[in-house]
Amino acid sequence: MPFFQKTDGSGVLLLAPRDNIAVATAELAAGSEREVAGHKVVLKDGVDVGHKFAVRRIASGSRIIKYGAPIGVAIRDIDAGEYVHTHNMASDYLPTYTLEEGHKFVKEVK
């Protein structure tokens, strides 16, 4: 598992070269532009510290890759710069439980 030693001050961290999401290391505002691995990405949503956004378009049904490993599947098409979380991706293993959506599983996993 690859680890980074230090942030570069850009507010963005791509943890492994083939990742399709990047992590915010500072609060990033919607509309701001960031360069990730040589590509310009315009953020469609605000992204808090530690949260993630798509660095390129991710088609519904394809894997979300972080640290070079799959962390779940896109449940709808995700645009570059879009915030990635429970509203647009799900686990391949077990459902995620949050209090926001009526105290129930956000998505049942088959």
Place this chain on the structure above:
Amino acid sequence: MTLTGYLRADGRKGIRNGIVVTYLVECAHHVAREIVYPFRERGVQLIGFSGCYPNAYSHKMMERLCTHPNTGAALLVSLGCEGFNKGALLDTVRRSGRPARLVVIQDTGGTRKSIAEGQAWIEQTLEQLQATPRAQMGINELIVGTKCGGSDATSGLTANPAMGRAFDFLVEQKAACIFEETGELIGMESWMAERAATPELGQEIIKTVGKAARYYATLGHASFAPGNADGGLTTIEEKSLGAYAKSGQSRISGILKPGDVPITGGLYLMDMIPDGEVRFGFPNINDNAEVAEMIACGAHLVMFSTGRGSVVGSAVSPIIKVCANPKTYKRMADDMDVDAGRILEGRATLDEVGREIYDLLIEVAQGKPTKSEALGHQEFVLTYKSFEPLGPACFPSAA
């Protein structure tokens, strides 16, 4: 590097010299708590088991905690009619050479008399423990656990890999290091198997994670709290990636189950998911369940990372709190021993924070109180579980 430990009659060495007061059923909880109360800042700690029905796992846990190297003496508080085998536990503690006493509330004559009898014994035993011999203790005699709780998406970026670095330093010096929570290693099994000392151990690791996935699937809920999602973690796999980072980069030497004491140094995976049919509910009803299990494996101290901001400590062994999130650290610095969020802010490297955790760990082993210790945190929980013995491939001797 040599530490000075408390030498027990059974030859084990501790970094604290405490007394545990343990209730053997919920009905004895109040009496035990009242006995502890005036002594709570003098190393007297409350542990216990609420259930009335006997259970091999909880008995083993109690034996290990009452004879833990950090434990100098044990007071058992029984109501009298519960199923716990108090005679066997008392016998085990006495055979370890530790002062032990059993107070049976029904025989003693109720609450008031039992509290008085227990407190008199504590007073006298605290004095006796002053004379505990000290002995040189190498880093290779240390057992250290690691845990994450109240995780958010920064946990796996900063605090967890930094604790993993501290583990690497410890394993190099032949300390025994324990990581755990196979339910939060779901998705990581093949990466872990590649790090196993033998291919057979690698297969055992894959099996333990498979067991965890089945267990949680039956329960319908992953080891995932709503706060994890608020903190930017979306799935159990993502949480697992972060949790896995706690293990560092060393070779994995073996598997332990709760209460198994590692026989040599090295990195161990603790399999805390019960064996057999799903019984007794969630395997980790909260973070302290696994902290207690690692301590029962002999952990002298436990490194605990948090992004959301956990405040827990533990009975028996000190907890070093490593805060992953720089925003949380600013809000809750009083509860945090290490500010690992500096890595995200570009103010420190992963290796620097790893070294800082290691250095602090040595200071704590030499007596420096951690934040949670100084604040009086002594959380403890123990529930019903059932385990089968480990297979031969799980032991480092097979390597």
